[in-house]
Amino acid sequence: MDNSMDKYLGTYLDERYEILETIGTGGMAVVYKAMCHRLNRYVAVKILRDDLSADKEFRDRFQKESQAVAMLSHPNIVSVYDVSHSDNVEYIVMELIEGITLKQYMKKKGAFGWKEAMHFSVQIAKAMEHAHAKGIIHRDIKPQNIMILKDGTIKVADFGIAALESAHEKRSGQALGSVNYIAPEQAKGDVPDARSDIYSLGVVMYEMLTGELPYSGETENEIAMQHITGTPVPPSQKNREIPAELERITMRAMAQDIDERYQSATELLDDLEGFRKLQAAALAKSMQPEDVPIYESSIIPDVMPISRDGEIPRDKYLQRRHRSRKVSILTGAFGVLLFMVAAFVFLWNFWLEDIFRVAERVDVPDFIGSNYNSIINNKEFSIFNFKVVYAIDPEVAEGIIISQDPEGGRSLMVVSEGIDVELTVSTGVMMTEIPDVINWQYQEATLALQRAGFVVESAITASDTVTEDYVIGTNPAAGEELPAGSTVYITVSGGPSIKSVTMPNLVGLDEQTAVTRINSSNLSYGSTNYAHSDHEAGVVFKQSTPAYTEVDEHTKIYIWVSLGPEETPSPSPTATQPPESPDITPPNAITEVG
Numbered sequence: 001m002d003n004s005m006d007k008y009l010g011t012y013l014d015e016r017y018e019i020l021e022t023i024g025t026g027g028m029a030v031v032y033k034a035m036c037h038r039l040n041r042y043v044a045v046k047i048l049r050d051d052l053s054a055d056k057e058f059r060d061r062f063q064k065e066s067q068a069v070a071m072l073s074h075p076n077i078v079s080v081y082d083v084s085h086s087d088n089v090e091y092i093v094m095e096l097i098e099g100i101t102l103k104q105y106m107k108k109k110g111a112f113g114w115k116e117a118m119h120f121s122v123q124i125a126k127a128m129e130h131a132h133a134k135g136i137i138h139r140d141i142k143p144q145n146i147m148i149l150k151d152g153t154i155k156v157a158d159f160g161i162a163a164l165e166s167a168h169e170k171r172s173g174q175a176l177g178s179v180n181y182i183a184p185e186q187a188k189g190d191v192p193d194a195r196s197d198i199y200s201l202g203v204v205m206y207e208m209l210t211g212e213l214p215y216s217g218e219t220e221n222e223i224a225m226q227h228i229t230g231t232p233v234p235p236s237q238k239n240r241e242i243p244a245e246l247e248r249i250t251m252r253a254m255a256q257d258i259d260e261r262y263q264s265a266t267e268l269l270d271d272l273e274g275f276r277k278l279q280a281a282a283l284a285k286s287m288q289p290e291d292v293p294i295y296e297s298s299i300i301p302d303v304m305p306i307s308r309d310g311e312i313p314r315d316k317y318l319q320r321r322h323r324s325r326k327v328s329i330l331t332g333a334f335g336v337l338l339f340m341v342a343a344f345v346f347l348w349n350f351w352l353e354d355i356f357r358v359a360e361r362v363d364v365p366d367f368i369g370s371n372y373n374s375i376i377n378n379k380e381f382s383i384f385n386f387k388v389v390y391a392i393d394p395e396v397a398e399g400i401i402i403s404q405d406p407e408g409g410r411s412l413m414v415v416s417e418g419i420d421v422e423l424t425v426s427t428g429v430m431m432t433e434i435p436d437v438i439n440w441q442y443q444e445a446t447l448a449l450q451r452a453g454f455v456v457e458s459a460i461t462a463s464d465t466v467t468e469d470y471v472i473g474t475n476p477a478a479g480e481e482l483p484a485g486s487t488v489y490i491t492v493s494g495g496p497s498i499k500s501v502t503m504p505n506l507v508g509l510d511e512q513t514a515v516t517r518i519n520s521s522n523l524s525y526g527s528t529n530y531a532h533s534d535h536e537a538g539v540v541f542k543q544s545t546p547a548y549t550e551v552d553e554h555t556k557i558y559i560w561v562s563l564g565p566e567e568t569p570s571p572s573p574t575a576t577q578p579p580e581s582p583d584i585t586p587p588n589a590i591t592e593v594g
Helices: 003-008 056-069 102-109 114-133 161-172 194-210 220-229 244-253 265-286 314-356 372-376 442-451 511-520
Strands: 017-025 029-036 041-048 080-086 089-095 099-101 146-149 154-156 361-363 384-391 401-405 411-413 419-426 431-433 455-461 471-475 481-483 487-493 500-502 524-531 540-543 550-552 556-562
Touching: 017 041, 041 056, 056 080, 056 089, 056 431, 080 372, 099 102, 102 146, 102 194, 114 146, 114 154, 114 194, 114 244, 114 265, 194 244, 194 265, 244 265, 372 384, 372 419, 442 455, 442 471, 442 487, 511 524, 511 540, 511 556
Parallel strands: 384 419, 455 487, 524 556
Antiparallel strands: 017 029, 029 041, 041 089, 080 089, 099 146, 146 154, 361 411, 401 419, 431 481, 471 487, 500 550, 540 556
16 A cells, blocks of 8 residues: 555544544555444545545546435445535545455355355445446456455445556556456456446356356456457356356357347346246245145044043132233233333323424525535534435536525424435546557557546548558547537547458348458448338348459448348228318219220
């Protein structure tokens, strides 16, 4: 750990969070256990390293990523309570988790039983489903980012933040610990989406079921290439107790072709739930009682008649009965008294106390238009428990409160826990500085720009001075700022001269074969459009560049795949009248047909 970070131990952040001890370190931040003295609870505080906090670009990204993640609220996601800046310290406040990582548990236990693997997989998928619905992709699902609580609950950590940490590790030349779980499209430098998280979860499921990773190698590049081109050994060959259906679900989640994968976490959860129901039905069926033999006679042989041995005299029976009645009456009376005391305590705490005491009420101030940081750090408002929701609003400056619940001016009764107020805070226009990737290898540059939040478009040009496949320039230039999600155009060197290739004929091929033909011809696959045509469904009927023409290498090619002929609606069988003609024929008129 960076020893300079020890200076925070024993200090207070924003006169609220007392830093108690170090509980974890990462490439870009240190995590501390802290006490929130406003709400009297333990929290985890992640403080950005001093050198990175001085970097404006990284500091801004840290704040924006953290604010986005604060929008998530799910039992299987580590909650983010606060995002703040105090005395040149950038930090986020999170839920404190008492438990171990899934990776630590794997090392201790080895291969899991399929029921335990299912238990964890369903919870991780539910966390992903919630985050994806909010537009947040994790980009680094791995056992190290998954916490297990003592009761077996899963908590996924570092949504959004994981991508930021990976970007720092890449920039600083550190090893990426996530290469074992990286999706093929991420390894190739393409933009990851929700299906990339599903692939990573598939790898985690594979590891839980078998106790081994699907791919291994001496270097990270070897492992990354196996994710792109390799075929994993089916889990059942390593553990024969794995049910076939669970193996199918795992292998589909790990499909190299992104379109063959589950297209959403919800789709994956549906299959997992379907598998669980099948297993429950099979178990119930196996526990049905065997056929019981039916006797023709009600007399069961070899059973002796009941004797009168052991009976007590009548006077002793009546004495015992009288004593038991006394005990029952006393027990009942005590039970009634205990119930009345408990009922009174309940009514006093939840109703009578408020009647017999004078209620203290306060008016909720109107916070709309104020700066969020100035409100939460104002001791005048310490009676309020602020919950923050962030929203992107280009028309409102960053950090300004857009709305609140309850609204300003309402008079509310003060309770011991304080008054809960939800504030919606604007993130403004999320501007990001374009990183300098000139003279970077094309794929590394693309990955760096994508991790900065940009869409990348590339063009290749001949260059006598820049090595082939390296970046010549970007548009806009490095250092300029663009809104997140904007497109950055990069110019890549094709070497002293760009080679030309003959465009193959793709019409009539199925989609996968056409894509393979494009790539093998040193061209670049763009995307697929789907439309009705006279061609058979599933085959290419159009291509962006005519066949047999000469084109530059790496030209982006787009294809159109047929959905089959468009169906023509059949006339209604009940129709007895022909459609009305625009020409109105007078009644009783005779129309000659010549």
